[in-house]
Amino acid sequence: MSRLSDLLRTLEQLDPKLAKDLGDEIRPLQKRLPFGLNFERHAPEAVELAGHRIRKTNKVRVLPPRGSAERGDQRLWHVDSISGGLAEVSTPNGEDRETLSVPVEDLVLVAEFRDRIYPGLRPDGSVERGGDKLFHTVINGENFHVLELLTFTHEHSVDAIYIDPPYNTGSRDWKYNNDYVEGDDLYRHSKWLAFMERRLKLAKRLLKPEDSVLIVTIDEKEYLRLGLLLEQTFPEAQIQMVSSLINPAAVARSGQFGRSDEYLFFVMLGEAKPQRLPLGGDWVTTKGRTHKGEIRWDLLRRSAENAARSDRPGMFYPIYVEAGTTKIASIGDPLPRDVERSGVVPPEGQEVIWPIRRDASEGRWRLGPAAAREAWKSGYLRVGSNKGENSPVYYLARGEQKKITDGTYEVLGRTEDGAVITSQLDASERNVVPPTQWRNSSHDSTQYGSRLLAQLLTGRKFPFPKSLYAVEDTLRFFVSDKPDAVVLDFFSGSGTTAHAVMRLNKKDGGTRQCISVTNNEVSADEQTKLRKQGLRAGDPEWEQWGICDYITKPRIRAALTGLTPSGEPIKGDYKFVDEFPMSDGFDENAAFFTLSYESPWMVEADKAFAAIAPMLWLRAGAVGERIDSIEGGWAVADSYGILKDLDLASDFVAELQRREGIRIAYVVTDDDGRYQQVASAIPGIETVRLYEDYLRNCESTGDI
Structure with missing residues (x-):
C-alpha cells in the first residue's frame, strides 16, 4: 500500500481528478485487514561483522573515533580501493555521490540479509573426552547466516530445534539492523516478526519433514503473534502450546499480576508426537482421573454431554447385585421410555443399581447391556460400594484393557466380586504424556538456571538462563526414542541446550549431537564502558566479554570437563532424573568455530579450502578426524573423503571401498562427466561436487 500512496502523489501532479478517484477507491481497501498476520516484511536487516577482513567491493560503515560513545555514521559505503592501510570509499547516491579516504581499521564490514553470502568456518579449539563419539559443535556468528550455512550441511536432517529467541520486552534485549529495539519503537513488533520469519524459513529447510519438532519458548509479549507466524510458516504441522511455571516466586509488575510462567510452542512435523515417558509426581495429578499410567477404572455412568436417559434410552438398564454386597448378580435389559424405574422389582435377595446422576436425575451408562455383560464376564466391571440404586459402578475402557492384553500389566487374580486384580508398575515404568500445564520444581529458572550457571562459571552472569532440567525434559519427549538425534539451537545463549x-x-548411552549457534554480542551496558576505554568490537579486549567467548564456550567446556574456567572442580551434584557430581563432567566431544565470510571467486578457485573444510566435516556427521588440508591429491577420514586430483580417482575409490563408516565423498572438479564417473564407482556413498554444490546452495539461500 505504501507504494500505491507514492504513485498517487505522483499522479496528482499529472491528473488530480484521476488521482482523487483512485484514492477514493483505494482508501476502503486500506482499512480492510486480510485474514492472517500482517507486518512489514520489507524492513531491512543488516549486521556489522567486526573483526572480518575488509576487501575491495565490500559494504562497510565508518566507525566513530575510538573513545567515542556516539552511534556513528549509519550509512553504507562501498570500498572502491585499498592501498597502504587506507581505503577509498563512496556512497552510491548518483549526483550526490560522496567519497572518503578512511583508515581500513576505522571500517567495519556490513552484510545485508538480501546479499548472498559464502560462509566458511574458522576452528576455535575443541574439548575431546568422548573418544570416537560424535562432536557437539558451537558456532559463533550471526544466526541467520549460520542457518544459511547449515542448509548446505544439514538440510532435512535435523530431528529437533529448540530455541529461546529474544522476547521483545522493549528493554534493549535484541538488535534489529544493528540497533537495539526500544520499547517505544512503533515498528517493534513488525521488526520482531520479520526477524523471526527469516530465521524460521531457514529452520524449516533443516528439519526432517517426515518426523521432527521445532520448540520455541516465549512470554506474553509476543506469543499471540508468534502463534500466527508459526501457523503461516508451518501450515502442514500440528502445533500445540504449553504453559510452564519457571519462577514460583513470580516477578512483581506494577499494576499487573506477577509473572511466573512462559509458553512453549511445539511445532510437530510429519509423524512427530510427544513420547510417553516415566514421569515423577510433579508431572501427574492424583485428583479425579489419574495420569500416572496405572490401570484406571472409569465410572460406568456417563457424566459429560448427552448423559441423560433421554439422550440414549438404550443405555438405561438395571445392574443387579447380591443384597448388602458389591457382587454383581446379573445385568438387565434397557427400560422402555414409558416405563418408570420404580416399577422394576429386583429378584429376591438382590438390589438394583441405576445410572442416577448427582442431581438425582436419570442418566445413562457408557456401555450397552451386551458390552457390559462381556466386561463383567472378563472381570472388567465392578461395583465400588453399595449405596443403593446410585451405587458407583466402574469399568475398564478398551485402552485400559489393552494394557493387560499387551502384557504391560499382569492379571494376578480376581476379587471376591470377580473383578481382575492387576500387577503394579514401579514409578520408573509408568509412561505418560503430561497435560499442557507444567508445574515442575525442577524447571525453576532461578534455582536451576542462574544459580546452576554460577556453579559452572564462578563470578560470571548471564540474563535469564533456562533451567537445565526444563530444556532436558522438553527435548526428552521427542528424542528419547532417537539416540542419534541431531538437535539445533540457533539462539543458544548460555549453551543450556547442548548441556x-x-x-x-x-x-541412556545415546550419541545425540547438538549444534549451538550464538553471536559474541557484548551487553549494552558493557559496550558503553568499553567504548569509553577506546575499545571497539573486534578488539580482543572487547571480544573477551562477548556471549560466546565469555559464557557459551566456557559453560560447555566446564560441563564437559567438570572444571570451572579457573580449573577448580565444579561444586554440587546434578539432580532429578540422573544424579551425579557435576565435577564428573561428560564423556563427550565438542568443537568450536567462528563463522567467516568467503569470496566466491576464492572458493571457486580452490583457494578457500581451509574455511570450507569444517563444513565438509559437519556434513559428514562431525565425527572423528577432520580433513583440514590435502596432500597427495586426496584424503580419507573416519566418515568422509575428498578427491582433488581426479587422475588419482582409482586409488581414492579403492580406499573408500576398504573403509567402513564412510558417508560422503567430496569430488573437486569442474568436469561433470568425470564427476559422474567417480560417483558411479562408489554406490551407496553420497557424493558431493565441489565447489559447484556449495556455490549453488549459497545462491539459493540468498533469496530468502
Missing part, C-alpha cells in the same frame, strides 16, 4: 543433550546421552 541438556549431554545429560540425555549420559542417561
Whole structure:
C-alpha cells in the first residue's frame, strides 16, 4: 500500500481528478485487514561483522573515533580501493555521490540479509573426552547466516530445534539492523516478526519433514503473534502450546499480576508426537482421573454431554447385585421410555443399581447391556460400594484393557466380586504424556538456571538462563526414542541446550549431537564502558566479554570437563532424573568455530579450502578426524573423503571401498562427466561436487 500512496502523489501532479478517484477507491481497501498476520516484511536487516577482513567491493560503515560513545555514521559505503592501510570509499547516491579516504581499521564490514553470502568456518579449539563419539559443535556468528550455512550441511536432517529467541520486552534485549529495539519503537513488533520469519524459513529447510519438532519458548509479549507466524510458516504441522511455571516466586509488575510462567510452542512435523515417558509426581495429578499410567477404572455412568436417559434410552438398564454386597448378580435389559424405574422389582435377595446422576436425575451408562455383560464376564466391571440404586459402578475402557492384553500389566487374580486384580508398575515404568500445564520444581529458572550457571562459571552472569532440567525434559519427549538425534539451537545463549543433550546421552548411552549457534554480542551496558576505554568490537579486549567467548564456550567446556574456567572442580551434584557430581563432567566431544565470510571467486578457485573444510566435516556427521588440508591429491577420514586430483580417482575409490563408516565423498572438479564417473564407482556413498554444490546452495539461500 505504501507504494500505491507514492504513485498517487505522483499522479496528482499529472491528473488530480484521476488521482482523487483512485484514492477514493483505494482508501476502503486500506482499512480492510486480510485474514492472517500482517507486518512489514520489507524492513531491512543488516549486521556489522567486526573483526572480518575488509576487501575491495565490500559494504562497510565508518566507525566513530575510538573513545567515542556516539552511534556513528549509519550509512553504507562501498570500498572502491585499498592501498597502504587506507581505503577509498563512496556512497552510491548518483549526483550526490560522496567519497572518503578512511583508515581500513576505522571500517567495519556490513552484510545485508538480501546479499548472498559464502560462509566458511574458522576452528576455535575443541574439548575431546568422548573418544570416537560424535562432536557437539558451537558456532559463533550471526544466526541467520549460520542457518544459511547449515542448509548446505544439514538440510532435512535435523530431528529437533529448540530455541529461546529474544522476547521483545522493549528493554534493549535484541538488535534489529544493528540497533537495539526500544520499547517505544512503533515498528517493534513488525521488526520482531520479520526477524523471526527469516530465521524460521531457514529452520524449516533443516528439519526432517517426515518426523521432527521445532520448540520455541516465549512470554506474553509476543506469543499471540508468534502463534500466527508459526501457523503461516508451518501450515502442514500440528502445533500445540504449553504453559510452564519457571519462577514460583513470580516477578512483581506494577499494576499487573506477577509473572511466573512462559509458553512453549511445539511445532510437530510429519509423524512427530510427544513420547510417553516415566514421569515423577510433579508431572501427574492424583485428583479425579489419574495420569500416572496405572490401570484406571472409569465410572460406568456417563457424566459429560448427552448423559441423560433421554439422550440414549438404550443405555438405561438395571445392574443387579447380591443384597448388602458389591457382587454383581446379573445385568438387565434397557427400560422402555414409558416405563418408570420404580416399577422394576429386583429378584429376591438382590438390589438394583441405576445410572442416577448427582442431581438425582436419570442418566445413562457408557456401555450397552451386551458390552457390559462381556466386561463383567472378563472381570472388567465392578461395583465400588453399595449405596443403593446410585451405587458407583466402574469399568475398564478398551485402552485400559489393552494394557493387560499387551502384557504391560499382569492379571494376578480376581476379587471376591470377580473383578481382575492387576500387577503394579514401579514409578520408573509408568509412561505418560503430561497435560499442557507444567508445574515442575525442577524447571525453576532461578534455582536451576542462574544459580546452576554460577556453579559452572564462578563470578560470571548471564540474563535469564533456562533451567537445565526444563530444556532436558522438553527435548526428552521427542528424542528419547532417537539416540542419534541431531538437535539445533540457533539462539543458544548460555549453551543450556547442548548441556541438556549431554545429560540425555549420559542417561541412556545415546550419541545425540547438538549444534549451538550464538553471536559474541557484548551487553549494552558493557559496550558503553568499553567504548569509553577506546575499545571497539573486534578488539580482543572487547571480544573477551562477548556471549560466546565469555559464557557459551566456557559453560560447555566446564560441563564437559567438570572444571570451572579457573580449573577448580565444579561444586554440587546434578539432580532429578540422573544424579551425579557435576565435577564428573561428560564423556563427550565438542568443537568450536567462528563463522567467516568467503569470496566466491576464492572458493571457486580452490583457494578457500581451509574455511570450507569444517563444513565438509559437519556434513559428514562431525565425527572423528577432520580433513583440514590435502596432500597427495586426496584424503580419507573416519566418515568422509575428498578427491582433488581426479587422475588419482582409482586409488581414492579403492580406499573408500576398504573403509567402513564412510558417508560422503567430496569430488573437486569442474568436469561433470568425470564427476559422474567417480560417483558411479562408489554406490551407496553420497557424493558431493565441489565447489559447484556449495556455490549453488549459497545462491539459493540468498533469496530468502
